[in-house]
Structure formats: C-alpha cells, structure tokens
C-alpha cells in the first residue's frame with residue numbers, strides 16, 4: 001500500500017479550522033504540529049480564537065434549525081454510512097495523517113484507528129434506527145385513562161473535546177452517535193493530533209452533511225480553544241475524553257450553564273493473572289495491554305498482579321516478549337512500538353522511570369531511552385519497561401504514567417488479588433486471566449471498574465457500555481448508552 005496523501009484543501013498548511021462547511025484560517029496565531037517519531041514539523045495549525053469558536057458554535061446552532069434538524073433518522077443514517085465509506089475510500093490519507101501526528105506503527109493504525117474510525121459511523125447509523133422509547137398507560141378517576149409516551153430529541157450543540165492517543169477513533173466514537181441522534185458538533189481535537197479531524201471535514205462535505213453540522217476548532221486547553229468552547233453558553237452538552245484533572249475543569253465549565261457531561265478519564269488498570277491461566281494467551285494479552293500504542297491506551301495495563309506460584313515464570317516470559325518489541329520507523333510494517341506522543345510526555349514518563357529506580361524497583365527490563373538510528377534522535381522513544389519489587393504505595397503503582405511500562409506484584413489468594421486491583425482511585429478496566437470460569441465470573445463481579453475482560457483485552461463490541469468507575473469517568477458511551485447521552489427524552493401525556 002502506498003502511503004501517499006493527495007494535497008487536499010484540508011491538508012493545506014497551516015491546517016485550518018472547519019466552520020460552517022468551509023476551511024477557515026486562524027483568527028489568532030499558528031502552532032506547530034511535530035512528528036513524534038522524528039521531531040520534524042508535520043504542519044502548522046491555525047489556532048481558533050474566542051471569536052472563531054463563537055462562529056463555530058453559532059454555525060452549529062443554525063444547522064440545527066436547517067435541513068439537518070428536519071431530516072428523518074433514515075436520511076441521517078444513510079449520510080453517516082457515506083461518511084464511513086468516505087473514510088475507507090481515503091484510507092491511506094487518513095492512515096498517513098494519523099501516523100505522522102501520533103507516531104503509531106502502521107500495523108496498529110491500519111488495523112485499529114482508521115477502520116474503527118469508519119466503523120463508528122456504521123454502528124451508530126444502525127443503532128439510531130432501532131432506538132425505542134417507553135410508553136405507559138395509566139388509570140384515571142373517570143375510567144378513560146391516559147397514555148404517556150416519550151419522544152427523543154437531540155440535545156443540540158455538542159462540544160467534543162478529544163485526546164491524542166487514538167485521535168480519529170475516539171473522536172468519531174462521539175461524533176457518530178451525536179450526529180446519528182440529530183445533534184450538531186464542534187470538535188476540539190488535541191493540539192498534538194489535529195489532522196484527521198480536519199480531513200474529516202472534507203468527507204462530511206462529500207457525504208452531504210449540511211454546513212455547520214460538523215465543525216472543528218484547533219487550539220489548546222486552558223486559556224485557549226478548549227476553554228472557550230466548553231465555557232460557551234451556546235453549547236448544550238459536552239463529551240470529553242482525557243485526563244482526570246482536565247475532566248474536573250470541564251465539569252466546572254459545564255456546571256456554569258447546567259449542561260450534561262460525559263467524561264471518559266484516566267486509569268491505572270490492573271491485570272490479574274491466576275496460576276491456572278493459559279500462559280501463552282496471558283502473555284500475549286498482557287503484551288498488548290501494556291505496550292500497544294507505546295502504553296498510551298486508556299484501557300492499558302500498568303499494574304500486573306500474578307499468583308505467586310506463576311510469578312517468576314510470568315516475569316521471565318513477559319520480559320522475553322517485551323525485549324523483542326521493535327522500535328523505529330512507524331511506516332515500517334516490522335515496527336511494533338512507536339514513540340510517545342511528545343518530548344514533554346517523554347519527560348513525564350522518564351520521570352517515573354527515575355522514580356521507580358529511586359524507590360528501589362528491580363528493573364526487569366528497560367528504564368531508559370533506546371539508541372536508535374540518527375533519523376529518530378529528535379523522536380520521543382522510550383524503552384519498554386518492567387519493574388518488580390515496589391510497595392503498593394509507590395507512585396509508579398498509584399499514578400497513571402501512560403507509557404510502555406508496568407509493575408508486576410505477586411499475590412497469594414483471590415481475595416488479595418481483588419483487594420490489590422481495587423486499591424486505586426481509578427476504575428476503568430481490568431483483565432482477568434484464568435481457565436476457571438467460575439472464578440472469573442466471581443472475581444469480575446467484585447472488581448470496581450467499568451470494563452472487565454476475561455482472557456482477553458481490548459475486545460470491543462461497540463454496542464456494550466463503555467466508561468469508567470470512580471475517578472475514571474462519569475456516564476457510559478457505546479450502543480444505546482451513547483444514544484441516551486446524545487438525546488433528551490420528553491414525555492407526552494395524552495388524556496384519553
């Protein structure tokens with residue numbers, strides 16, 4: 001496959017904002033978007049100022065009153081399928097843009113990011129056609145009764161604030177159901193990964209999405225586009241994926257005008273490996289859950305708890321497998337681990353590598369910066385890293401690192417494994433590895449997370465509830481749960 005991108009309007013530099021169906025230049029300044037694998041400039045990006053965010057919100061409000069607001073669900077569904085087709089038709093352009101922005105290996109982006117980005121539109125195009133509402137007949141004193149039924153209406157203008165780790169996938173995970181339900185959106189992609197959201201503007205136009213339904217504004221968080229958007233009184237709901245601390249700021253912004261929020265936040269996910277697991281599968285799954293996307297997956301594992309009788313074998317096996325990860329050119333199909341997203345994030349991850357050493361960890365593997373070809377010296381690579389021997393109070397075990405690393409701790413009983421997993425302010429995801437399915441069900445029911453996998457990881461049916469417990473989020477998205485967030489129910493009571 002040739003990863004050549006055609007020069008499109010969306011891809012022009014500086015990368016522009018997409019408002020009311022048109023690409024518009026900055027009202028403010030531009031900022032640099034750099035390739036995390038090499039440090040080279042990918043493009044300059046036009047930062048939207050407050051006036052431009054206001055334009056985008058107003059365009060989205062107008063679009064609600066235009067043809068989009070009058071379309072049937074069937075018509076919207078058909079358009080969303082065209083959006084999915086449009087992404088697949090220009091697969092290579094999306095793939096190249098995502099790889100340049102994130103540095104993730106082509107094997108991963110071609111398998112997960114782009115196809116899932118397209119699939120989100122098909123899944124929610126289906127979902128909206130099967131959506132039902134409730135109806136209740138009630139008795140009245142005159143004996144004739146009354147009929148209640150609920151109707152669903154779009155919430156209105158949705159602010160979609162996205163992270164950088166799975167840019168197209170996580171953005172469309174929100175945009176697709178929001179549009180399926182008849183809302184309009186203003187998307188604020190991460191400043192680290194602005195390109196695919198912009199390219200999607202062209203696809204929206206080609207698919208016949210009316211102007212103003214899908215808008216993209218570029219910029220940063222506090223004091224910039226993210227804050228202008230989430231504070232804007234014309235926004236009717238906010239869906240956010242990112243760090244827990246940012247989620248707090250966004251909740252505060254939402255409170256100002258009493259708007260609903262959906263928050264998908266950080267995690268410190270555990271894997272629980274029992275001695276009776278299928279070891280090959282447990283190693284393969286843990287390799288992916290710790291190191292996929294260079295550890296920058298919200299569902300990724302950073303704490304591994306292994307039954308003591310299997311502990312040494314498991315550590316050796318994971319070490320050997322991780323030592324075989326191949327870092328380097330993300331466009332090379334043989335590359336299995338890319339860089340971290342930025343130099344700044346690398347500093348943060350390396351600070352945890354240092355802390356682990358300072359706290360007395362046994363460094364089983366890694367713990368430093370790899371030596372790679374000169375062309376990657378400006379990149380943000382770190383070694384895959386495994387530690388053992390730290391107390392559970394260590395910051396390496398308590399704080400989200402968001403890097404390719406894990407700490408492995410032995411346990412002696414099922415109760416202890418459950419208690420260790422639950423000892424976290426986060427509660428996003430867990431993987432349990434055991435061939436004893438009775439135990440798997442029993443343990444799964446006691447783990448305080450939104451998503452538990454048994455003998456797998458990242459196996460996603462998009463109809464299932466997705467979200468976090470504790471400080472990992474508020475609300476659930478996926479299937480009917482997305483539809484619940486992106487619509488408002490109105491009850492109609494008819495006296496018979």
Ligand code: NAD
Nearest residue numbers: 163164189190220221226227242243246249264265266298
């Ligand atoms: P982040 O919170 O730094 O940024 C996310 C987005 O919020 C960016 O677009 C940013 O510009 C914007 N933003 C920042 N401050 C803001 C503010 N005050 N007001 C409005 N917008 C603001 O997160 P990140 O570093 O991009 O992503 C990594 C984090 O995302 C990790 O913590 C990871 O666990 C989490 N994450 C969670 C899930 C999930 O489903 N739970 C999925 C992916 C990533």
